[in-house]
Amino acid sequence: MAHPSDKDDPAAPVVSRRTFLKTAGVGAAATSLAGVAIPAGAAVLGPGPVPLSLKINGAVKTVNVEPRVTLLRALRNHLDLTGAKEICDRGACGGCTVLFDGEPIASCLMLAADAEGHEITTVEGLGSPEAMSPVQAAFVEADALQCGFCTPGFVVASTALIRKNANPTLDDVKDGLAGNICRCGTYSRVFEAVQKAAKASARPAGRKA
Amino acid sequence: MSQEAKPPEAPTVTFTVKAGHVSNPQTLEVHAAEGDLKPWDLDSKLRVVKGRQPRLDGKYKVTGRAKYTYDINMPGMLWAKMVRASVPAGQIVKIDTSKAEALPGVKTVWTTDSRSVRFAGQDVAAVAAVSPEAAEDAARLVEVTYDEAAYVTDLEKAMADDAPQVYEPDKVPGPKDVPKKGNVVGPTSPRRGGNRGDVAKGFAEAAVTVEETYSVPVHTHSPLETHGVIAKWEGDHLTVWASTQGVLTVRDGMAEALGVDRKNVTVITEHMGGGFGSKLAPSATGTAFAVVACKLAKQAGAPVKLMLDRREEHLCTGNAPSALMTVKIGAARDGTLTAVHYRSFGSAGIAGGAGTGGPAGALHGKCPNLKIEEHDVFTNAGPAAPLRAPGHPQGAFALESAVDEMADQLGLDPLEVRRKNEASPVRLIQYDVGAKAIGWERRNKKAGETAGPKKRGLGMANGNWYVFARGSGVGCEVRIHRDGSVEYFSGAQDIGTGFRTAMAMVVAEELGLKTTDIKPNVGDTRWPEGPASGGSNTTNSVAPAVRLAAHDAKMKLFAVAAPMLGVKPEQLDAADGKIFVTGSPGKSVGFKQAAAKMTGETISAVAERKKQYETYRGDLAGCQFAEVEVDTQTGVVRVVKMVSVNDCGFPINLLTTESQIIGAMIQGVSWALFENRVLDRNVGTMVNPNLESYKVLSAKDMFEAVPIVTEIANAGNNTSCAGIGEPCIVPTLGAVANAVFNASGARVRALPITPDRVLAALAAARRG
Numbered sequence: 001m002a003h004p005s006d007k008d009d010p011a012a013p014v015v016s017r018r019t020f021l022k023t024a025g026v027g028a029a030a031t032s033l034a035g036v037a038i039p040a041g042a043a044v045l046g047p048g049p050v051p052l053s054l055k056i057n058g059a060v061k062t063v064n065v066e067p068r069v070t071l072l073r074a075l076r077n078h079l080d081l082t083g084a085k086e087i088c089d090r091g092a093c094g095g096c097t098v099l100f101d102g103e104p105i106a107s108c109l110m111l112a113a114d115a116e117g118h119e120i121t122t123v124e125g126l127g128s129p130e131a132m133s134p135v136q137a138a139f140v141e142a143d144a145l146q147c148g149f150c151t152p153g154f155v156v157a158s159t160a161l162i163r164k165n166a167n168p169t170l171d172d173v174k175d176g177l178a179g180n181i182c183r184c185g186t187y188s189r190v191f192e193a194v195q196k197a198a199k200a201s202a203r204p205a206g207r208k209a
Numbered sequence: 210m211s212q213e214a215k216p217p218e219a220p221t222v223t224f225t226v227k228a229g230h231v232s233n234p235q236t237l238e239v240h241a242a243e244g245d246l247k248p249w250d251l252d253s254k255l256r257v258v259k260g261r262q263p264r265l266d267g268k269y270k271v272t273g274r275a276k277y278t279y280d281i282n283m284p285g286m287l288w289a290k291m292v293r294a295s296v297p298a299g300q301i302v303k304i305d306t307s308k309a310e311a312l313p314g315v316k317t318v319w320t321t322d323s324r325s326v327r328f329a330g331q332d333v334a335a336v337a338a339v340s341p342e343a344a345e346d347a348a349r350l351v352e353v354t355y356d357e358a359a360y361v362t363d364l365e366k367a368m369a370d371d372a373p374q375v376y377e378p379d380k381v382p383g384p385k386d387v388p389k390k391g392n393v394v395g396p397t398s399p400r401r402g403g404n405r406g407d408v409a410k411g412f413a414e415a416a417v418t419v420e421e422t423y424s425v426p427v428h429t430h431s432p433l434e435t436h437g438v439i440a441k442w443e444g445d446h447l448t449v450w451a452s453t454q455g456v457l458t459v460r461d462g463m464a465e466a467l468g469v470d471r472k473n474v475t476v477i478t479e480h481m482g483g484g485f486g487s488k489l490a491p492s493a494t495g496t497a498f499a500v501v502a503c504k505l506a507k508q509a510g511a512p513v514k515l516m517l518d519r520r521e522e523h524l525c526t527g528n529a530p531s532a533l534m535t536v537k538i539g540a541a542r543d544g545t546l547t548a549v550h551y552r553s554f555g556s557a558g559i560a561g562g563a564g565t566g567g568p569a570g571a572l573h574g575k576c577p578n579l580k581i582e583e584h585d586v587f588t589n590a591g592p593a594a595p596l597r598a599p600g601h602p603q604g605a606f607a608l609e610s611a612v613d614e615m616a617d618q619l620g621l622d623p624l625e626v627r628r629k630n631e632a633s634p635v636r637l638i639q640y641d642v643g644a645k646a647i648g649w650e651r652r653n654k655k656a657g658e659t660a661g662p663k664k665r666g667l668g669m670a671n672g673n674w675y676v677f678a679r680g681s682g683v684g685c686e687v688r689i690h691r692d693g694s695v696e697y698f699s700g701a702q703d704i705g706t707g708f709r710t711a712m713a714m715v716v717a718e719e720l721g722l723k724t725t726d727i728k729p730n731v732g733d734t735r736w737p738e739g740p741a742s743g744g745s746n747t748t749n750s751v752a753p754a755v756r757l758a759a760h761d762a763k764m765k766l767f768a769v770a771a772p773m774l775g776v777k778p779e780q781l782d783a784a785d786g787k788i789f790v791t792g793s794p795g796k797s798v799g800f801k802q803a804a805a806k807m808t809g810e811t812i813s814a815v816a817e818r819k820k821q822y823e824t825y826r827g828d829l830a831g832c833q834f835a836e837v838e839v840d841t842q843t844g845v846v847r848v849v850k851m852v853s854v855n856d857c858g859f860p861i862n863l864l865t866t867e868s869q870i871i872g873a874m875i876q877g878v879s880w881a882l883f884e885n886r887v888l889d890r891n892v893g894t895m896v897n898p899n900l901e902s903y904k905v906l907s908a909k910d911m912f913e914a915v916p917i918v919t920e921i922a923n924a925g926n927n928t929s930c931a932g933i934g935e936p937c938i939v940p941t942l943g944a945v946a947n948a949v950f951n952a953s954g955a956r957v958r959a960l961p962i963t964p965d966r967v968l969a970a971l972a973a974a975r976r977g
């Protein structure tokens with residue numbers, strides 16, 4: 001995309017790994033194009049902190065972060081939403097799972113800037129200690145947690161699973177949680193909790209998961 | 210640690226208890242320390258303890274509200290990042306931090322005084338900056354120059370005469386009379402069990418002998434919360450929020466390293482994201498990161514947060530030693546063992562402690578002749594840390610595989626061979642329970658006899674552990690407030706076992722309340738001392754002190770309630786939220802009503818644990834049964850079902866006890882089939898320091914896990930409880946390997962049992 005002559009122009013802004021390229025009118029954004037010159041119509045954010053407007057758990061929040069900051073770190077270090085965890089930092093463990101327009105994603109693999117204009121739901125947004133969601137309550141009841149560090153990720157992934165599949169089989173649950181790692185070893189009780197929560201949510205009188 | 214049976218010195222009180230298993234109760238006398246309570250036994254009518262109580266902290270954990278060390282951020286806090294040695298051996302020539310220090314946002318740096326590099330991942334430098342991103346950038350700008358030296362990372366190569374010398378006797382002196390040659394220190398015998406009889410004589414008497422060599426690679430602990438601290442100075446006072454298994458260990462370690470008085474150090478661990486033995490050191494076995502964080506905080510005059518990243522967690526915070534084990538056993542035709550000779554070599558990297566002889570010393574106790582020889586081999590790798598039953602899963606894998614091979618040679622049922630040599634009455638009960646739960650009669654009479662390429666089979670193995678408890682210096686405080694609310698305080702930390710909930714159950718039992726009425730306060734050095742959580746000793750150490758404190762608080766409340774009912778305090782009892790006259794439950798006053806009458810705002814009782822009693826048995830028995838499916842065309846092994854039968858004395862909370870047993874089966878299967886730390890022989894560094902190529906068991910690999918607790922009233926303390934975290938992981942590796950053999954005829958003697966090894970073993974079996 002870069003025009004060769006751009007490289008010769010010392011005044012032309014250059015994208016580095018600390019800046020962020022936003023292409024106007026196009027949903028996609030390119031990142032980490034170190035040394036690549038900027039196409040016409042694109043705005044460069046950073047490298048210093050930039051204000052971002054994020055819709056988290058139904059409320060609009062403004063954060064001032066460097067463009068390279070991930071959604072996970074924006075949540076954890078700038079919004080005090082520390083339920084999601086950075087465990088592997090490369091999308092291998094599911095500990096940072098949040099809902100992105102209702103879909104479970106690894107928030108360690110998404111830049112906060114990419115989350116603008118989307119609905120983000122974290123584990124905190126699903127329920128509170130005083131009013132747990134059916135999935136959260138089922139996790140506690142079935143003892144589907146030990147140290148609990150992976151638990152927020154499992155709760156979010158399980159919630160997404162039940163919303164898509166109200167009556168999951170054991171194999172469906174295993175598929176839905178294939179991206180989440182637990183080191184204490186609670187999988188079987190997590191499966192039990194998810195199937196219980198699905199049943200509770202499926203009842204007409206029951207609340208939605 | 211269970212104490213030696215010796216004549217009591219302090220005044221004692223004698224209790225008669227009904228101990229052991231309900232199917233075979235034994236009336237025993239307990240010579241308890243004066244002031245202790247009669248142990249709960251088989252006759253005790255317990256309302257809360259031994260029940261199933263969901264965790265009190267569960268609602269905070271499932272909603273993301275629980276604050277782990279990693280989640281704590283505070284105003285003005287700096288973020289630190291360490292720089293680690295990129296080479297496995299040599300000298301540090303120069304550490305240049307000038308570029309890092311010049312980076313905007315960087316506040317202070319630290320560099321090591323040590324010039325010698327002994328493993329890739331060792332501490333070299335650290336930076337503290339205003340954001341994690343700035344700290345990461347700065348760490349990359351630190352330039353380190355090394356003068357590299359020859360190294361060795363492979364166990365067997367390190368044993369060669371011409372191997373680079375890794376072992377430094379001055380750093381790891383080891384026992385005095387033990388031979389030391391090159392990188393090999395040994396033989397030694399385990400502290401417990403040990404040698405008996407004459408193995409040469411035993412082998413001469415044997416009709417059949419089996420001698421095979423087995424191996425287990427290094428496993429890393431990989432807790433999901435990495436090691437980390439937040440260090441904050443206020444004048445001379447240091448507060449450390451730590452992801453640790455021992456707040457007191459961190460307190461003492463920081464005080465010593467920094468030259469601060471212990472009373473000026475506070476350590477807090479409210480929630481902890483897993484440790485499995487790696488978080489028992491003040492920092493960790495292969496890094497002084499916590500000390501570094503405290504120094505950076507002092508230098509910068511600001512709180513510093515230092516959490517290791519996933520790669521560092523693999524490199525320098527501990528791992529389980531590798532093991533190369535040769536087991537020779539002799540037996541008569543009927544399966545009676547005549548001799549066991551157990552010989553092991555293992556590497557804990559640059560540290561000692563690779564012994565694996567524990568199971569050989571404890572299992573098959575009727576065998577008259579036993580010799581155990583353990584050796585530590587030193588390699589250029591991070592020092593090991595205790596990992597969930599240190600050395601025992603490895604040792605039980607080798608021993609229990611060899612016993613299985615012996616049974617196969619003799620054409621006997623491996624379970625019958627074990628029964629014949631069993632010295633524990635508890636395990637004899639467990640054999641029946643486990644065999645029934647797995648359907649042992651379904652096993653192949655001849656290995657691999659099932660038709661078709663996907664073959665199923667059953668296997669079993671034994672495990673052992675010990676009743677460990679800190680018998681003194683452990684305390685607890687129980688407070689009853691005027692509004693009737695109750696809370697307890699214990700310095701010991703809940704590392705994910707459900708400790709805080711179990712202790713609340715003990716308080717509730719004693720006070721006649723519900724567990725949810727009790728507020729737990731754990732993991733803070735300002736509260737009564739608790740042990741570090743290792744050796745499956747936390748519940749066993751603390752629960753008796755909790756019961757005593759709750760009892761003392763109750764007696765103080767009874768003194769308030771007695772005049773209300775016109776009786777003496779000794780005539781009162783408590784249950785269902787009421788205080789009533791013993792024998793006349795109608796004559797009662799509510800717990801809250803009584804509390805409202807207290808003169809002050811709070812009744813407080815602090816109690817100290819009494820000694821541990823050697824009454825029923827000092828060992829913990831367990832065995833596991835596995836059903837697996839082996840695809841003989843691809844070599845892929847799938848665990849279908851596992852049954853674990855374990856003794857932990859009285860389980861305080863059956864629900865969370867079962868969870869730990871399930872977790873042990875899962876972690877054990879993960880070790881058996883997947884986990885393997887890979888150190889590249891060409892560069893001497895770990896090449897899979899992550900969670901995708903260091904593969905751990907995931908949801909898709911999951912099997913049916915059946916935990917069964919064999920309740921034993923061991924009367925070793927006033928609650929009869931012992932530990933569970935470790936014993937339940939000891940048999941898993943052997944049970945899976947033996948099931949793979951029964952299913953397919955493939956005897957895999959090297960873990961993990963990967964498809965290539967299964968196919969090679971099947972080929973070897975076909976060749977005969």
